[in-house]
Amino acid sequence: MRGKRSKQYRKLMQQYGLSFGFREPYQVLLDADMIRDADRFKMDLVGGLERTLHGQVKPMITQCSMRHLYAAAKEPGVSFLIDKAKTYERRRCDHRPEDYPEPLSTKDCLVSVVDPKGSKTNKHRYVVASQELEVRKFMRGILGVPLVYINRSVMIMEPMAGATAENREKEERGKFRAGLKRGSGSLKRKREDDEEKEDAETKEDMPRKKKKTVKGPKGPNPLAVKKSKKKPEEATAASIKVEFKKELRTEAPNAAQPAGSERSVKRKRKRKLKSSDSGEAGPVKAEAAGEDD
Incomplete structure (x- = not known):
């Protein structure tokens, strides 16, 4: 089986x-022609059905289909097929030989099993594997019936019939609407919250506008401007302050002495002159001694 077709199936x-609601193992209704054609093309009928339906299968056969095989028992190889069909x-189908001396056609028998009440629904979820075109044509009008047949030694599953596809789409739309009605309030709130979040994010992402600065005449460069000269009044006041501070400094040590004491004046030491001759130094020393006396 080719990959594309297998994926579709x-x-x-x-x-x-x-x-x-189909589930494994799939219940597959077989007719007599399907069994005979599978043997004619030397196909593994159960294995081919499992590969086509992608799951385990449970092959089934009706009493009427078995009677069709019994009717052709004299043909070569049919006895082997009868033994094989007995394993299914x-x-x-409640078509007993006492009530129906001749077996019903494949179409009438399978329809009575798939849709016994004529409600156009596949209540028991059967997969119909039939080689008769009339059977498949009628089964397309019943909702939810997968159809399988053999064409030139290839097992093929028909696409979903029009009535079945329409019913499926209708149910899907109904489920979608029901979900919208249930969660309409929550969806509306979620939308509002999402919109608020988006607005906040967009505001944050937006570049902030720079404030417009009004351009006017610029002031002079402070480094190039000449310093203003002090006025004469300010200069005299500053000189008075400086002299006053000097007077305070000079009067501060004298304030610690008593009022009657005289100032102690330090004598200035005269520098002695150095001379190489001893004779010259004599009168200098004598003068210094006279001053001390």
């Missing part, structure tokens, strides 16, 4: 499972 069975699960 898997997706189709998933849709049947979601919309109509028997689906009772």
